[in-house]
Structure formats: C-alpha cells, structure tokens
Amino acid sequence: MNKFLYKSGLAALALAAFLSSCKPEIDAPKASAGEANFERYVSLGNSLTAGFADGALYRGGQEVSYPNILAQQFKLVGGGEFRQPLLAEAVEASSPKINGSNIILDHRLKLASVTDCMGTSLSPVVSGSTTYTAQELFVKFAPTNQGPYNNLGVPGAKSFHLIAPNYGDPMGIFANPRTANPFFVRFAASPSVTILEQAMAQNPTFLSLWIGNNDVLGYATQGGDGDEIITPKANFEFAINQIINAMALKNVKGVIANIPDLTKAPFFTTVPYNGLVLKRQGQADSLKAAYRGAVNFKVGQNPFMVVEDGTVRPITSEELILLPASSAIKCQGLGSRTPIPDNLVLSKPEIDAIRNAVADYNEALKRLVDNANAAKPNSLAFVDAYSILNEIAGGISRNQVTYNTALVTGNIFSLDGLHFSPRGNAIVANEFIKAINEKYKSSIPTVNETNYNTVLFP
Amino acid sequence: MAVLGSVLLSGAAQAGGFQVNLQGQKQIGMGHTGTGLALDEASVFFNPGAMSHLRENGFQIGVSGIISKIAYLEKAPGNATAESDNPLGTPFAGYGVYGKDESPLKFGLGVYTPFGSSVKWGNQWIGRFGLNELTLQAIFIQPTVSYKIGDKVGIGAGFVYSTGMVNLKRNLPVQNGQGEEGSIELDGRASGFGFNAGIFFQPTEKLSVGVTYRSKVEMEVEGGDVTNKVAPSLANRFPNTEFDATLPLPSNITLGLGFKPTEKLTLAADVQRVNWSAYEKLRFDFKEAVGGNNFTESARNYEDVYIYRLGAQYQVTDAFALRAGGYYDNTPVQAGYLTPETPDANAIGISGGLGYKFSDKFQVDASFLYITKEERFDEADKSGGIAGTYKTNVYIPGLALSYKF
Structure with a gap:
C-alpha cells in the first residue's frame, strides 16, 4: 500500500507541475499597417509636435512627443527609424527672450514647495535660466544626433511658417521683426529651406500634421492686447492647402488634426473669475x-x-x-x-474672436481633408482634437485614473498649462492611432498610457 | 485557529464571485454535490439535517490547493497584457460529528472557508490603479446540532461565527520626483455571524432529498489600517489612517437529490441559489480623508445566480471508491461590472476523486477539480474596473483524512 501511495503521490506532483504550466491565453488581434505605409514617417507641427512641455523644450519632453510615441507604434507594423533633433541633456529651452545680442532661455517648470504670503504650497517654478551669445546658442542648441530629422515640429510655428522661406535662417533671429525661429534654425537643412520642403525632401510615406494653435495662441496668451494677431482664415487655409497639395503630388498619405479650443487649457482656466x-x-x-x-x-x-x-x-x-x-x-x-x-x-469679445478663429480654421481643415479624400480616397485620416479636448475637459477616466484639463491634478497638461504632460501626449498619440486605424483599415496597437509620467511631485 | 488561518490562505478566485466551493473532498470529487446525501462529516456544511443520519461518529480534515492563473488583454486597439501571479490558495475544511449510540441527537463542529479570494496582478500592469493585490479570507466556525425524526427525516442547524481579513493594495496615480507611483494598502480583520440550517428526508433506501439554507454573513471591518506611500509633498494629503468596511457574504439555498440505483453507485444532483444581490457595492470609509476623499465606493450590483451540479460515486470495492462530477456556475457579475479583484465569468467545473479505506476507522479521500471560465470581455465602466478581456483557468487538487470512532 505504501508503494501505491508513493506512486500516486508522484503522479499527483507530476500532474500539478504540468497543470501549473497550462496558462490561460487570450489571442490578441494581429497588428497590421492596413492600406498605409509607415516606412518613412515625418511629423509637422508646432511645440505640441516637438515635445515642448513645462514651458521648455528639453530632451525628456522630446522623447515622449506624440510623434515619437506614434513612430514607436508604427514600428510594430513596418515603420522605420524616427529621428528627432534631440537637445543635449543639459539644455532646456523656453521661448527665447532676446536681450541685445544675448539670448535668454528659461529652463523648464518644476513643481516645488514655495513659501509666500499665504504660507508654503506647491507651485510650478522656473528651474533656472541660461543666457547665451548667438555663437554659443547654435553650438549648444544643435541636435546631438544626425539628421535627416523625421520630427519637424517647431515650437512657435504658425501655419504659414511651414511654407515660409528663410524661417531657419540664423540671421533672421535678430531681425526686427524676427523672421526666423531658433527652434527651426537649429536643425534646418539650409537657411532658406521651408519646413515643408525639408519634409518632402525625405520622400515620406506617411506624414502627420497638427498646426494652427499658434495662429491664435499668441493673441490669446497676450490677453488679446499684445502685438500678436490672429492669422486670417484665408492665410491659414492657403498654408494648409499648400501642404495637402504637396502631399498629393507625391502620393503621401497622412493624418491631420484640427485645433482644440485653446480657452479650455489650464493656462486660461486655473484662475477662477470670482476668486x-x-x-x-x-x-x-x-x-x-x-x-x-x-x-x-x-x-x-x-x-x-x-x-x-x-x-x-x-x-x-x-x-x-x-x-x-x-x-x-x-x-x-x-x-x-x-x-x-x-x-x-x-474679455468676452476676445474669447469670441479666439473661438471663432478656431471654428474657422477647423471648418477649413475639415473641408480640405474631405476634398483631398474625395479627389483620392484614403489620402488623409482626421483627428478631431477639438472634440477630444472638449471631452477631456468634461472629465474622462482610463484604467482607473481620472483626467481633465485642471492644472497638475488633471494629469493631461504639463505645468505650463498649454502643453501636454507625457501622459497627455500618450493619450493624444492614441487618438491619432485610432483615427489612422479607422481610415486605413490598419490595426496599430495603442500605447499603454499608464507607462507615461504625469506631473512629478517633490 | 488564528495560527491555522495565518498559515492557510483561502480561495483564489475559483468560484462565482468570491465563494469557495471546496468544502469536502468526497463532495468535490462529485461536482461538489452532497446536500441530498448523508455522505460524511462534511454534512455539517452541506446539510446539517443529514448529520443525524450519519451512521458513525468521526472527524475529518481536508485541504485543497488552488492553482489559478488569470490572463488579461487590454481592450482593443490596446494590446497590453498581464497575467495574475496568484499565490497558492489553500482553503481547508475540518469537521467532527459525535452522537451517543442509538441517540437521535448528534453534535457537530465545522471549521471551513466558504469565501475567500487571493488575486495578485502586481504593481506593473495597466490596471494597477484599480488593483495590485487582494486577499480576502473568511473562516467559518460552526457548532451544529442535528436531530433525527423517525427513520426518514433529519433536521439540523448550526450557528456560524466568521472571522477573517481583507488586504487590498493598489497604486495611486501620483508620482514622486523619481517618477515612482504612490501606493495605498488597506488591511483589516473582519468578523460576522450567521447560521446554517438544513432538512434531510430519505423516503426510501434509494432516494434522499435535502434542503439547506446558509444565511448571509456581514463581515465587518472596524479600524483597519490604511497605509499610504506617496511623495513627501503629498504626505498630508494622503495620511495613514483607519478604515471601516462591510463585505456581505451572500446567503445560499441549496436543494439536493441523492439516488442509489445499485448498492455500489450513488448519484447526486444539487441546485444552489446564491443570493449575490446582497453585494451592491464595495465601500471603504476613511477616518481622515485620503487624497481628499472621505470614502471610496464602487458599485458591484451582483445578481443572484444558480449553480447546477451533478456527481457520482462508484464503490469499486468495499475499500475503494471512484468519484466524478461537474457543475455549471453562472457568474453573478453583470456586464459593465467586471473588476480585476474578481474577473468572473460563467464557469464549468469538472472533478474526479477517489477514496480509500485503510481500515474501518481510517480513510483517505483525494479530489481534483478543473475549472475553466469563459473568456470574457467587459467595458468595466460601471464598477471602477479595468476594461479588457479576462480568462481564468483553475486547478485544484485536494486531500482529506478522516477517522471514525
């Protein structure tokens, strides 16, 4: 009988070992590129595209730019290498302030304990600033990696800047008014090349475009009372049309996002009117x-x-x-x-001017995208960023994390209240992926947004 | 008992909801039927009415090892995956029955683990802000009396004292300067009361019927510990404090049938109704606000379900018995309410078992139960869950020793 027990004991052990290896499995749908080709992906846009966050362009922000997240997912369906014009780790660059022949760049905002008249509390604070001479700037500011660069997002760029010659000419930085943008100068292929030309020179197979925020943002952040004007609809439409035509000429497929209602960003909503x-x-x-x-x-x-x-x-x-x-x-x-x-x-009229401009741009964008798709089916996917931001403003929940447009606690925006947090970028990238999947019958997996940081607390 | 409880963990998401249907090795081998049979000391649990019909006094102790794995796939077009690394669950059941010769009255004691769960997803998966790890444990201690009325009827009832614990860990979506996420742990001891009553009726040698009602037990946690780990600047917002909670363990009513077509063959069928609708929500009340909240609450809205069981025992020789059975277990979790703590689905259980009598007094029973749950997708938008597809497989070997006197 002992023998029986011994044998059955052994058998039970063997069985248990076998069974514990029998894992349940769930089949995931296979990733595919559908009718698109992501071999050479190029992104066009402004600071949102460049990975600008916390009031500055810096390496950590570039690495989690939404185009970089997209490119990483495109690699699952045949996408190629995606190069961004990376800043050196030590360089953090706000919009440049020019002081004579010097250029002052603030570092990024960080959340820190601040003691003021009301006691100690957490606030975003500029973590430093660096003053550069013109010569220094272009050495320090140069990308640490070789081009050609796939991410051509340029902080501060407006729609018409994408087709503006000499926007990358170093001489233009000190002109008055300024005709060049140091964020493009740092990686422009030549002083005269336009951003669009630099994109097309790479023979992209897929292109993303998200431009137009700055056409109205400058006006908005100056309270409607500065030197920035709202780009007229016709100028915006002309620029977008040029880009779409250039794409059509080379049979480049792509995705275009429209303009969110800027007045929903925490930069405009954090201070209550009746405080x-x-x-x-x-x-x-x-x-x-x-x-x-x-x-x-x-x-x-x-x-x-x-x-x-x-x-x-x-x-x-x-x-x-x-x-x-x-x-x-x-x-x-x-x-x-x-x-x-x-x-x-x-004021109310200023807000109306902003919202009307956004509505005008979005009307033009949608019409141009529809026209392009009518002329040639499957030319352009469309991301309705306007509706997406409105939905987020009302509060959404993903994987047991709540998101809204509040500063810091809303998890979507970075500390500057205008640009996205890494988590916000991931959520934006996922919306691009959904739009692309829908248009091109592709099945590109979205990213796990929880792997991207929100605001860091000291 | 406290020592036992800390050594033996109960359950691991193996039955509908967090019920653990592993209360007697003979019965597990027979698809966990037994309400309509006077099989052994496990009648303390299955049907206190049948206890008085047991021919001998005896006691038994049994334990099962729950090996469970749950796979997860994020809702499309996401493709994040996860697999739970559940600790081995070891629910146990011990019963003793004693009555004087020729007396219609029998006394019994049962110590068993009818509810419990142990799920561990870890702190890396996509749903970590919902749940990292949950351990629920309830040990029922049930003194029982049973009275035989004539030859054909038995009634019995037991008082249930339940003692247990809950431990829940999840990440908090706030990150420190190094990007590390915060976490919260709730840990508390729970207790509750209830009863178990049954009627057993054996009209003929071949046929027997039983009905058992097990009451709801409200497991109450008072002053459990809340421990938060967050960035220093958030410490005031996430204080370590205490929590109260109540977890209802639902009532059950089971109708069982026993049939002996031959001397050697016993057939059994049970229908069990589990009144899960008692589980409406999971709420934790905090003594001090945590993250600005005085409580957390998420809806559960479980629904009442039926479990259908069939089982058979064949006495190969006087000493050796073979058993087989199966059941169909409906999930109490409605669409939209799936959670990673109980990623439940309709389940099929298939079991087998054997028993061997070494002597008139000493017997060993072994069982093996395989449970496969349907692959289930849920939006999990009503429960504070994590949307996606879940699939669970469970393997449960078990062993019991019994001694008659």
Whole structure:
C-alpha cells in the first residue's frame, strides 16, 4: 500500500507541475499597417509636435512627443527609424527672450514647495535660466544626433511658417521683426529651406500634421492686447492647402488634426473669475469706497476687478484670467484694489474672436481633408482634437485614473498649462492611432498610457 | 485557529464571485454535490439535517490547493497584457460529528472557508490603479446540532461565527520626483455571524432529498489600517489612517437529490441559489480623508445566480471508491461590472476523486477539480474596473483524512 501511495503521490506532483504550466491565453488581434505605409514617417507641427512641455523644450519632453510615441507604434507594423533633433541633456529651452545680442532661455517648470504670503504650497517654478551669445546658442542648441530629422515640429510655428522661406535662417533671429525661429534654425537643412520642403525632401510615406494653435495662441496668451494677431482664415487655409497639395503630388498619405479650443487649457482656466474672497463686511465696504461706490462687494466670493479697454469693472463669469496673473493675485492684491490689467484678461469679445478663429480654421481643415479624400480616397485620416479636448475637459477616466484639463491634478497638461504632460501626449498619440486605424483599415496597437509620467511631485 | 488561518490562505478566485466551493473532498470529487446525501462529516456544511443520519461518529480534515492563473488583454486597439501571479490558495475544511449510540441527537463542529479570494496582478500592469493585490479570507466556525425524526427525516442547524481579513493594495496615480507611483494598502480583520440550517428526508433506501439554507454573513471591518506611500509633498494629503468596511457574504439555498440505483453507485444532483444581490457595492470609509476623499465606493450590483451540479460515486470495492462530477456556475457579475479583484465569468467545473479505506476507522479521500471560465470581455465602466478581456483557468487538487470512532 505504501508503494501505491508513493506512486500516486508522484503522479499527483507530476500532474500539478504540468497543470501549473497550462496558462490561460487570450489571442490578441494581429497588428497590421492596413492600406498605409509607415516606412518613412515625418511629423509637422508646432511645440505640441516637438515635445515642448513645462514651458521648455528639453530632451525628456522630446522623447515622449506624440510623434515619437506614434513612430514607436508604427514600428510594430513596418515603420522605420524616427529621428528627432534631440537637445543635449543639459539644455532646456523656453521661448527665447532676446536681450541685445544675448539670448535668454528659461529652463523648464518644476513643481516645488514655495513659501509666500499665504504660507508654503506647491507651485510650478522656473528651474533656472541660461543666457547665451548667438555663437554659443547654435553650438549648444544643435541636435546631438544626425539628421535627416523625421520630427519637424517647431515650437512657435504658425501655419504659414511651414511654407515660409528663410524661417531657419540664423540671421533672421535678430531681425526686427524676427523672421526666423531658433527652434527651426537649429536643425534646418539650409537657411532658406521651408519646413515643408525639408519634409518632402525625405520622400515620406506617411506624414502627420497638427498646426494652427499658434495662429491664435499668441493673441490669446497676450490677453488679446499684445502685438500678436490672429492669422486670417484665408492665410491659414492657403498654408494648409499648400501642404495637402504637396502631399498629393507625391502620393503621401497622412493624418491631420484640427485645433482644440485653446480657452479650455489650464493656462486660461486655473484662475477662477470670482476668486476675490472677502472675509469681513469692513473689507467689502472699504473696497467699495476705493472704487467710489461704483462697485458693490460682499462678504464671500466676488468677481475680480479688471481693466478692459480702459474700463475698470468686475470680470464676468464668461471671461478668463490668464495663469501668469495668479501669483500677483495671491500676494499683491491684484484683482482687488489694483485691477488685473488688460493683457492678463480675456474679455468676452476676445474669447469670441479666439473661438471663432478656431471654428474657422477647423471648418477649413475639415473641408480640405474631405476634398483631398474625395479627389483620392484614403489620402488623409482626421483627428478631431477639438472634440477630444472638449471631452477631456468634461472629465474622462482610463484604467482607473481620472483626467481633465485642471492644472497638475488633471494629469493631461504639463505645468505650463498649454502643453501636454507625457501622459497627455500618450493619450493624444492614441487618438491619432485610432483615427489612422479607422481610415486605413490598419490595426496599430495603442500605447499603454499608464507607462507615461504625469506631473512629478517633490 | 488564528495560527491555522495565518498559515492557510483561502480561495483564489475559483468560484462565482468570491465563494469557495471546496468544502469536502468526497463532495468535490462529485461536482461538489452532497446536500441530498448523508455522505460524511462534511454534512455539517452541506446539510446539517443529514448529520443525524450519519451512521458513525468521526472527524475529518481536508485541504485543497488552488492553482489559478488569470490572463488579461487590454481592450482593443490596446494590446497590453498581464497575467495574475496568484499565490497558492489553500482553503481547508475540518469537521467532527459525535452522537451517543442509538441517540437521535448528534453534535457537530465545522471549521471551513466558504469565501475567500487571493488575486495578485502586481504593481506593473495597466490596471494597477484599480488593483495590485487582494486577499480576502473568511473562516467559518460552526457548532451544529442535528436531530433525527423517525427513520426518514433529519433536521439540523448550526450557528456560524466568521472571522477573517481583507488586504487590498493598489497604486495611486501620483508620482514622486523619481517618477515612482504612490501606493495605498488597506488591511483589516473582519468578523460576522450567521447560521446554517438544513432538512434531510430519505423516503426510501434509494432516494434522499435535502434542503439547506446558509444565511448571509456581514463581515465587518472596524479600524483597519490604511497605509499610504506617496511623495513627501503629498504626505498630508494622503495620511495613514483607519478604515471601516462591510463585505456581505451572500446567503445560499441549496436543494439536493441523492439516488442509489445499485448498492455500489450513488448519484447526486444539487441546485444552489446564491443570493449575490446582497453585494451592491464595495465601500471603504476613511477616518481622515485620503487624497481628499472621505470614502471610496464602487458599485458591484451582483445578481443572484444558480449553480447546477451533478456527481457520482462508484464503490469499486468495499475499500475503494471512484468519484466524478461537474457543475455549471453562472457568474453573478453583470456586464459593465467586471473588476480585476474578481474577473468572473460563467464557469464549468469538472472533478474526479477517489477514496480509500485503510481500515474501518481510517480513510483517505483525494479530489481534483478543473475549472475553466469563459473568456470574457467587459467595458468595466460601471464598477471602477479595468476594461479588457479576462480568462481564468483553475486547478485544484485536494486531500482529506478522516477517522471514525
């Protein structure tokens, strides 16, 4: 009987070993390129395309740019190498500020504990800045890797800059007005080449285009009161048409995204309109007196005081205060006795101008994409970034993480309130992939967005 | 018992919901039937009414080893995969039955693990903000009396004291300066009360019928520990604190039939209704707000289900018995409510077993149960789950020793 037990014991052990190796399996659909070819992918766009984040272009941001994420997924379906004009690790570059013959570049924003009049709290702070001479700049700023570069996203570029000659000419940086962009100068194939020409010279098989934000953003970030104007619809349409025609000429397939409603970005939504909090009636009374009785204040929340077009008045709930106003509001009483200046406020007409421009651009974009597809089926996939951002603004959940357009806690935007976090880029890239899959009957897997960082806390 | 409990872990996502249907080795071999039979000491669990019909006094102790693996595939067009690395579950069942010769009254005690779960996905998978790891354990201690009315009827009832624990870990979607994600762990001991009652009726030598009702047991956790690991600047927002929670273990009603066409062959069929609708939500109340929340709550809205079981035992010789059975287990988890803690689906169980009597007193029973759950896709949009496809396979060998006196 012992023998029986021994034998059956052995058999049971062998069985258990065999069975524990029998894993359940789920078949994943096979990845395929469908009717598109991703061998040579080139991306066109602005700072969003370049991987600009936290107020600066830096290596870590470039590595998680949405085109780089796309290219990584394209590799699963025959995509080739994707080169970005990478910055050296030590270089972090905000939009350049020119001071005589020097150029000042702020480093990226980081979340840090800041002690101010209200005590200690977490705030985005510029982590430093570097001043370069012109000669230094082009040495330090040069890509650390060889081209040709597949990611031609240029921070600050507007639609018509993609077809502008000399936009990469170093001489143009110091011209007044500036005619070149240091972010293109650093990797332009020649001083005169246009961004579009540099793209087409690579004989791309697939191209992504996301341009137009800056055509209205400059106006918006200046509170509608600076030197930046909104690009007229006709100029925008002309530029896009040129690009689509160039693609059609070479039979290049691609994907185009439209323009989100900029006023939904945290840069414009973080400061509440009625954040003027008065604790006592005495405060309300003296503030009323300061405005000579023209405005009534109450204990509790009141709309901030602003100046718009020379008129001092309380802001309305439909208007927006820009993020840079926040520290002065917090500790210098801005918005109370001192009204918030014009250039830090978007009035209703200014917001309308922005939204109308975005609607106009998007109308033109959709029409041009539809026309291209009518002329030749399967020319262009279309990403409705406008609707996607609106949906995110309402709050979405993916894999038990909630996302919205709030600064820091919304997980989508980086600390500058205008550009995406790595997680935001991954979610954007996935939307591009879905649009491409739909158009070209491809099945490119989306990325696991949870592998991309959100805002880092100290 | 506390020592046993810490050594032996119960369950591993093997039955519908987090019920563990492994309460007697003979019965497991027969598709976990037994409500309509007076088979052995496990009647303490299966049907306290049948206990008084047992011919001998005795006790038994049995244990099963749950080897389970769950595969996961992200919702298309995503293709992230994961596989749970569940620890070996070792639910146990021990029963003793005693009555004086010729007395219609019998006393019994059962210590068993009817509910439990142990799922480990780890802290790398795509659903880690939903769940890394969950361990649920409930040990029922059930003193029982059974009374035989005439030759044909038996009634019995037991009081249930349940003791157990819950431990849940998940990542928090906040990252420190090095990019490391935060985490939260909830750990608490739970207890509850209930009862188990049954009627057994044997109209003829060949036929027997039983009905058992096992009440709902509310497992309550008070003052469990909440431990958070987050970036230093967030420590105030995620304090270590305490939590309360209640987890309902649902009531069951089972109707069982026994039939002995020949001296050597026993057939059994059970229909079990599990009142899972008691499990409406999973809620944790925090003493201090964690991440700005005083509680977390996610809907479960389980539905009542039926489990259909068939089993047979063939007495090859006086000493040696062979058993086989199977069951169909409907999932209580409705569409939209699938969670990584219980990625449940309709399941088929197929079992086999054998018993050997070394003497009149000493017997060994062994069983093997294979459970395959349907591959199931769920949007998991109503439960705070993780959308995707899940597929579970489970292998459960088990062994029991019994002694009659």
